[in-house]
Amino acid sequence: MKLRSIELALPNAAEAAAFLTDVWGMALAETRDRTIYLRGSGTFPYLLALAESPDGYVRSTTFTCTPDRLDQLKHGVAAAGLPATPTVSQDPGGGHGIVVELAEGELLRFLADTSEVEPIEGADLPVKLTHIVFNSADAESTGTLVEAALGFRVSDRTKGMVFVRCNESHHSTAFARAGFASLNHIAFEMADMDAVMRGIGRLRDHGLVPAWGPGRHGPGANVFAYFIAPFGPVIEFSTAVEKVPDDYQAGAPEDWTWPEGRIDQWGMSDKDFDGLREAEARFRHRREWEPAPL
Template sequence: MPASPAGQLRSIAIGVTDLDAAERFYNDTWRLETVAKTEDAVYLRGAGPFHHILALHRSVRPDVRHVTFSVATRADLDAIAARTPAAGGRLLSEPAAVDEPGGGTAVTIADPQGRILRFVHGDERHDARSHADAPSRITHVVFNSADVAAAQRFYEEALGFRLSDRTKIMAFMRCNSDHHSIALADSNADTLNHIAFVMPDLDAVMRGAGRMRDAGWPIEWGVGRHGPGNNVFAYFVGPDDFVIEYTADVLQVDDAYKVGGPSDWQWPPGRFDQWGVSQPPSERIKQAQKTIRFIEQ
């Protein structure tokens, strides 16, 4: 596929109401590692090379501050800045130095529905580390959208995303070889649906699910295997009711991939994944998937 200027999903910054407790959870149970701290923020890395993949910010209510992508060149930043207004988004900041751990140069935009996206080049990297039970990176985020068609057009026109699959309820969008980095879910509100962290393999997902249950965090959906993306999944409702997913085996695609439609992704009655073993999503997760909003800017 033609290169998207968006590059690769790097990190998400979220507001949490108990910063110390959230850090303990993401360190001890979710298996991320703190790499930097300020008075009001904690930055956590995975096993991959990105400086951090999750930033926790002290907040009076849960929220999403921004989603960050790592781009290949400075020219990609300029292209995004130029294309965003014409596609219906807002340019919040021209390319400028990033004033937080990890550094780099970034452009910040808001999509037509108010989600804040940041694109960074030249940020710090770590040597990747081998860890059988730690997420390496965030593989996708899912946004609820009151107008999926409008959001899809923006991601295509401004950021070079392409549609991988469209189910009855969701559009799966890619900007590299991952089947999707963003998915847009039909909804009545523009909120965060969930964050997916990729694990080394199925066994790591299963061990992670067991570790979560041992720590008092029940599986809210899964374990199973999705249709679009073919990825294994286990979903949880974490601190402040953020919905988080352990996943593995994310499908890699290229230009030869045939875009699927709703008729291609239907399960028999009573089935909620490819395998037919997963229970349906819990009522708790269905409510949590609707509530977390982006900050306004």
Template sequence: MSEPRINGLRSVELGVHDLQKSAEFYRNVWALEDVSGEGDTLHLRGTSRDHHVLTLRERPRAGLLGVHFSAPDRAAIDGLHGKAKAMGMKLSGPAGELEKSAGGGYGFRVSTPEGHPIVISADVADHGSAIDDKTRPTKLTHVVLNSADIENQTKFFLDVLGFKWADSTMMMDFVRCCSDHHSIALARGKGPSLNHMAYEMPDIDGLMRGAGRVRKSGYEIMWGVGRHGPGSNVFSYFVEPNGFVTEYTTEVEQVDDSYVAHDADWWKAQNVFPCRWQMAGAPSEFARKAMGGDLVEEENLRCEQVMARALGR
């Protein structure tokens, strides 16, 4: 009997300071579409049939609340839950029915060894049809997580969740759960935070048109346009209102079990950093600061100071 494993990246869940301000960015600038929401929460979809690719929840502090993955069925969910429990992982409780406004389904929450929140689900509702618009994101392609302990983080995804190693560089480990070269990358950093999230565009023309819309709305490209080494994907990075880094990407390399993964020394010898095209320079200090999660923390601190002043503290 094969081991239960995850088979796809579903969505990302963020805590944001101002739900309305964040929603306006993701609707009007990033070009996602409302699906459902109530109270302090909003779910937004891309153009694929996936129920949603992003959840926003208004919170006192902005931060990563969850990276959501799909599993083939309820049996796989139970198998993964049992495996995580047996291996001593921190679970929020037993597998069970999930939030109906988020598409329902069956699943559970688990934390990585460093504390990144992970949600695994099956039987989530989808939309009856896709949307034909190449200037808008189709799906969430990958999420990059900052880590001060990449070795144990990578082992969690490989050994507990059934991911496969794709590649490693001096900066990141790349792991995959589907045909995309990577669904998760672990970046060397100070500790657990969100480095960036990447949304897939249908093609390069769609990426450029989408990036043009974002720039026209007052958000300059932070890094790119260029083409990465591992994954060979075209990239363009922006910073959204909460300080999170969000990426439009396309042409992510498609791989199967015949793909040969390479280590950091091999990738260093290829001389493809920071861009295969040699067009996008290395990330600026501002870009590195944003990807390190420092902009989110600065905004959190600023909001705390504003609240303290308002309360006369």
């Protein structure tokens, strides 16, 4: 299974797309029915969909999988009693599958028989999404739920998050212990550390500085730099997330502690806690469909 894309609704989608292509570094894939699709350099047809809307919310987060894995998901979702519906994708890449609503409203779409595209050149383009993180009122319960219903695996637990994987990557999603449910941030996988640092420099050229970073996380060990996007959400340059084996032992919060005054492995940058907290609350989840038998 692979994390492919996230689909957002928001005001002034064209302005957001202009920032993401002209400054952040993405490429325009196509526009369909007032929805703008943006891609990276890799083989996914798009990474981010922006639909025009009077207000901002998360429409779905999309994973691709095999037909056999999709069947397993249907059984797991039905057994857990989660709201879900069959779907046929009208987005680039096509495919068919299901959309599932988790206990706190998170909307995950799983598609099989999707198509991919030829990669494109661009040293400063994101390659793909590396993870999507959600805020949660009860991150532990959500982690347990996705293990039981979706077959995901909890990789690590910290004081702040429950990290979850769906393949060998340490985490494709995570659930932050925030006390409310919303989009926490979107992380874009860059080709290497130099691409992350060039991205930071590019945003500085446009008057934007990291809300946190550069740094290197503990769980996943990925290099990061977080920014508060002009159109609302928190977005991250990331690279080199750890690959873990099937028998990887999940860490507990006491396994991930830092010396006083540090909040990552490097300890070289400050964090805009208040600004990030406000941005992380802006995009809530909104279901646009009615549950139906799978």
